[in-house]
Amino acid sequence: MSEQEHLSTCLCDLFRLLWSLLVPCIYLSLAFTAILFLLITGVRTWFHMKRKTRKAQDSQLTVAFFHPYCNAGGGGERVLWCALRTLQNRYQNVSFVVYTGDQGVTTEQILDGARRHFNIRLPRAVKFVFLKHRQLVDAKLYPYFTLLGQSLGSMFLGWEALTKFVPDLFIDSMGYAFTLPVFRYLAGCHVVSYVHYPTISTDMLSVIRERNPRFNNAEYISSNPVLSIIKLIYYCVFALFYGLSGSCSDVIMVNSTWTLDHILALWHAPHRTSVVYPPCDVQAFLKVPLTEDNELKKDKKCHSIVSVGQFRPEKNHQLQIRAFKKLLDRMQTESADQETVKLVLIGGCRHEDDEIRVLMLRGLCQELGVANRVEFKLNISFEELKKEITDATIGLHTMWNEHFGIGVVECMAAGTIILAHKSGGPKSDIVVPYDGGPTGFLADDEDSYADTMEKILSLTPATQMEIRRRARSSVTRFSDQEFENSFLAAMEHLMATRGQ
Numbered sequence: 001m002s003e004q005e006h007l008s009t010c011l012c013d014l015f016r017l018l019w020s021l022l023v024p025c026i027y028l029s030l031a032f033t034a035i036l037f038l039l040i041t042g043v044r045t046w047f048h049m050k051r052k053t054r055k056a057q058d059s060q061l062t063v064a065f066f067h068p069y070c071n072a073g074g075g076g077e078r079v080l081w082c083a084l085r086t087l088q089n090r091y092q093n094v095s096f097v098v099y100t101g102d103q104g105v106t107t108e109q110i111l112d113g114a115r116r117h118f119n120i121r122l123p124r125a126v127k128f129v130f131l132k133h134r135q136l137v138d139a140k141l142y143p144y145f146t147l148l149g150q151s152l153g154s155m156f157l158g159w160e161a162l163t164k165f166v167p168d169l170f171i172d173s174m175g176y177a178f179t180l181p182v183f184r185y186l187a188g189c190h191v192v193s194y195v196h197y198p199t200i201s202t203d204m205l206s207v208i209r210e211r212n213p214r215f216n217n218a219e220y221i222s223s224n225p226v227l228s229i230i231k232l233i234y235y236c237v238f239a240l241f242y243g244l245s246g247s248c249s250d251v252i253m254v255n256s257t258w259t260l261d262h263i264l265a266l267w268h269a270p271h272r273t274s275v276v277y278p279p280c281d282v283q284a285f286l287k288v289p290l291t292e293d294n295e296l297k298k299d300k301k302c303h304s305i306v307s308v309g310q311f312r313p314e315k316n317h318q319l320q321i322r323a324f325k326k327l328l329d330r331m332q333t334e335s336a337d338q339e340t341v342k343l344v345l346i347g348g349c350r351h352e353d354d355e356i357r358v359l360m361l362r363g364l365c366q367e368l369g370v371a372n373r374v375e376f377k378l379n380i381s382f383e384e385l386k387k388e389i390t391d392a393t394i395g396l397h398t399m400w401n402e403h404f405g406i407g408v409v410e411c412m413a414a415g416t417i418i419l420a421h422k423s424g425g426p427k428s429d430i431v432v433p434y435d436g437g438p439t440g441f442l443a444d445d446e447d448s449y450a451d452t453m454e455k456i457l458s459l460t461p462a463t464q465m466e467i468r469r470r471a472r473s474s475v476t477r478f479s480d481q482e483f484e485n486s487f488l489a490a491m492e493h494l495m496a497t498r499g500q
Contacts, residue, residue: 064167101134308407323449
């Protein structure tokens with residue numbers, strides 16, 4: 001046999017082997033697809049029957065919000081309560097449900113918390129569906145592959161929510177995009193998403209690609225090229241599925257221009273996406289007379305630097321404390337009768353991890369020798385929050401790529417000169433020039449924060465007043481009324497197709 005004939009025989013044998021392996025794989029794939037199709041069809045039929053049974057008792061359209069942490073006191077919860085109030089006022093014949101993972105609290109306690117934290121009262125009753133497995137979306141449950149773990153956990157939590165109540169329209173108001181296909185494809189619901197912060201963003205991919213250490217990119221990974229490549233591949237694959245999940249939304253709302261850019265890049269649904277700025281209770285702060293507030297500060301000879309934000313790692317309270325320490329060191333060279341300066345850290349503690357974080361921050365204050373100049377105010381009432389902000393000279397914000405920054409807006413509305421991080425929503429939407437002048441200041445590291453705080457404190461009262469007035473005038477676009485108008489405009493078509 002010639003060499004050419006021998007090669008041809010070998011190739012034929014190889015093709016026969018591959019074909020013998022391929023055919024069973026095709027059969028298995030077809031069988032698996034058929035089983036999956038039948039399973040999904042059976043599940044959809046089951047949920048359809050559950051919805052039909054519910055409608056036999058109550059024919060009203062039901063809108064459900066998915067917000068596992070609805071009893072927390074953050075900006076995302078303010079969006080939830082304002083959205084509920086807005087829809088209840090507009091659609092009288094619609095029932096509303098909130099999926100929550102809060103345990104050990106009653107409906108009345110949750111509603112009372114909304115009143116105390118945000119000064120919001122709902123016009124009608126709302127039903128709460130209490131979920132037992134909220135720990136599935138808790139980051140501490142997944143020390144590794146946190147994004148994947150939380151996303152898969154949200155799908156199981158969404159399944160629990162569906163088995164307890166099947167709505168007509170589902171709104172994810174907390175950012176769990178992987179619940180959207182569960183409700184759409186398994187239960188046949190129309191789905192809406194309000195995105196506060198993309199679970200993964202192109203900025204996060206850049207951090208991994210450039211091997212920069214961050215709170216979500218440990219130094220042992222950023223310093224290792226192999227681990228960095230593995231994490232980059234993991235993030236890219238996750239971003240693909242995140243985009244596919246989010247793109248099934250009927251309506252997509254984002255809270256800022258920064259979030260819009262990232263969601264458009266990942267979800268690819270521009271015609272269904274709109275910016276709906278989150279509601280900020282600016283009216284409550286605008287009621288405080290600006291002139292009297294300024295005179296009060298001068299009489300007291302004390303400058304308060306206030307930070308408002310939950311005690312989460314990304315808020316970067318350490319940067320605030322370290323920058324404040326540098327400011328105090330520079331002020332020590334001034335005369336002995338220098339004005340007193342204090343830093344007030346205001347925020348909510350959601351769980352034990354946040355409480356531990358506060359203890360670590362207190363320890364950092366002791367270490368730097370500024371404990372007598374730093375105050376911690378945890379889980380305070382809205383009235384106390386308003387007083388602290390209106391009495392302050394500077395509002396401090398240090399989160400990198402903050403999606404929006406309700407605390408920033410509230411400080412500006414209160415007449416406090418804002419110093420925010422030079423990134424994200426504060427840079428692109430909030431602390432922007434207005435009426436030909438600045439509305440605040442931006443910084444990005446310890447030195448620039450210390451420099452800018454020193455600069456603000458050295459401004460003349462007249463210059464400070466100009467900035468305060470300009471900032472106050474600029475924040476009316478973030479009011480509750482503007483949110484209601486934008487939210488209803490985004491929801492109107494979908495609500496109309498559901499028979500309203």
